[in-house]
Amino acid sequence: METNDKEICIVGLGYVGLTLAVSLAYSGLKVFGVEVNEEILESLKNKKAHFSEIGLNEIIEKVIEDGSFSFDSAISTNNSFDVFIITVGTPLDEKGTPRMDMIINATNEVAEMMKEDSLIILRSTVQIGTTRDIVRPILQKTGYKFDLAMCPERTLEGNAIEELSRIPQIIGSDSINTSSRCSKLFNKITNQINIVSSWETAEIIKLSDNTFRDVSFAFGNEISRVCNAFDVDCYEVIENGKANYPRTNIAKPGLVGGPCLEKDPHIYSYSAKKKGIDMPITLSSRKINENQPKEVCDALLNSRVLRKVSNPKILLCGLAFKGQPETDDLRGSMGIRFLECIKGNYEIHLFDYVVDPSTLSKFGIVFEGFNEIPENTFNLIVILNNHINFKNLGLQNLSRNLDDNGIIFDFWNNFESEPKKIKEDKKYFHLGNLGGIL
Numbered sequence: 001m002e003t004n005d006k007e008i009c010i011v012g013l014g015y016v017g018l019t020l021a022v023s024l025a026y027s028g029l030k031v032f033g034v035e036v037n038e039e040i041l042e043s044l045k046n047k048k049a050h051f052s053e054i055g056l057n058e059i060i061e062k063v064i065e066d067g068s069f070s071f072d073s074a075i076s077t078n079n080s081f082d083v084f085i086i087t088v089g090t091p092l093d094e095k096g097t098p099r100m101d102m103i104i105n106a107t108n109e110v111a112e113m114m115k116e117d118s119l120i121i122l123r124s125t126v127q128i129g130t131t132r133d134i135v136r137p138i139l140q141k142t143g144y145k146f147d148l149a150m151c152p153e154r155t156l157e158g159n160a161i162e163e164l165s166r167i168p169q170i171i172g173s174d175s176i177n178t179s180s181r182c183s184k185l186f187n188k189i190t191n192q193i194n195i196v197s198s199w200e201t202a203e204i205i206k207l208s209d210n211t212f213r214d215v216s217f218a219f220g221n222e223i224s225r226v227c228n229a230f231d232v233d234c235y236e237v238i239e240n241g242k243a244n245y246p247r248t249n250i251a252k253p254g255l256v257g258g259p260c261l262e263k264d265p266h267i268y269s270y271s272a273k274k275k276g277i278d279m280p281i282t283l284s285s286r287k288i289n290e291n292q293p294k295e296v297c298d299a300l301l302n303s304r305v306l307r308k309v310s311n312p313k314i315l316l317c318g319l320a321f322k323g324q325p326e327t328d329d330l331r332g333s334m335g336i337r338f339l340e341c342i343k344g345n346y347e348i349h350l351f352d353y354v355v356d357p358s359t360l361s362k363f364g365i366v367f368e369g370f371n372e373i374p375e376n377t378f379n380l381i382v383i384l385n386n387h388i389n390f391k392n393l394g395l396q397n398l399s400r401n402l403d404d405n406g407i408i409f410d411f412w413n414n415f416e417s418e419p420k421k422i423k424e425d426k427k428y429f430h431l432g433n434l435g436g437i438l
Helices: 013-026 036-047 054-067 101-113 132-142 160-164 176-186 197-231 234-242 264-273 280-301 334-342 357-363 388-393 395-399
Strands: 007-011 030-034 068-074 083-086 118-122 145-149 169-173 191-195 313-319 345-352 378-383 402-410 428-430
Touching: 007 013, 007 101, 013 054, 013 160, 036 068, 054 068, 054 234, 083 101, 101 132, 101 176, 132 145, 132 197, 145 176, 145 197, 169 176, 169 197, 176 191, 191 197, 191 428, 197 234, 197 280, 197 428, 264 280, 264 345, 280 334, 313 334, 388 395, 395 402, 395 428
Parallel strands: 007 030, 007 083, 030 068, 083 118, 118 145, 169 191, 313 345, 313 378, 378 402, 402 428
Antiparallel strands: 145 169
């Protein structure tokens, strides 16, 4: 059947939904976004995103002003949408079990408003079998004919607009016609299309991609733990080990979290468990990455510097879950987990180049952002992400904020290319280089 899908409804305007919505609107389609979060809607009324991504606000302003993008808290019963795209979040509950209520609620909302021959696309990260066993049965109760596809989001937060046009779009469905229909839609923003044979294949691709990254980072972090024990620099090990050697490409160590990596390996393992399959590598890797903030925190609190100070003054820099591409997203931030570990009889200050002060104020701690590292004297400075401004600041400038016996600990080795003088003075340490800190 020939289709001419021009009116799109996107359910969920978080990071995934909003960037897709404005990209499709910018391509010439008419897009309506549904979002129940009042803060997100209020930001959009001011023609701004509720998160930081370079260039995004300019696109939002354009597509709102030209009428190609609109939004509200619910779908109108009097709609003419051809396509419904579900992009709601899929967090874990307090027990670490993947929640399904958001997917179920969004699908029920779509079912109430869809019509004959609608195209429904599931884009959220979900347990394997969700499209077939949860979404499809809800839609079938309507009695309408419909096309259903699983097209997972795979963009890098902070660079989503650019990657939507460059990273291949995965299309999984149960029919050639549905795949063709999805291809025509996504061809509005990219010519990179990968069609796969089933909904489950598409679901597993997303989980495999993110879990592979988590496992890779975990191995780098595991090497850093060994190097700490033997007083060896893990960066020297990793960089020299893979230099001009084609069979090794070990990831550098660092804090591993964020809204995807903190949950997707758990969703993958939970799905496999239903089929009687254990995923010990996946779960062990996640455990390594989840435990790392506390392990480093314990080492720092037992360091020669803090043991000698009755009320240490500590500066934590870079609370967003990553620095490149820059973001203000605190979801799944290992920096926040580190903050929770180090709270105690210490005077703690926070600094971030991107995160809004009002967001960090909820932690009840002195906030020093946005533009410059505060002029103060600290016993310990901890750098928690890899924002480029840390490297641009320079280790020499940063060290001026230390007291005579103070130290800098850098989770990301941001100052790898700096002169070694400060490092040789035992004032600078990074992950996998903790031997002299005690």
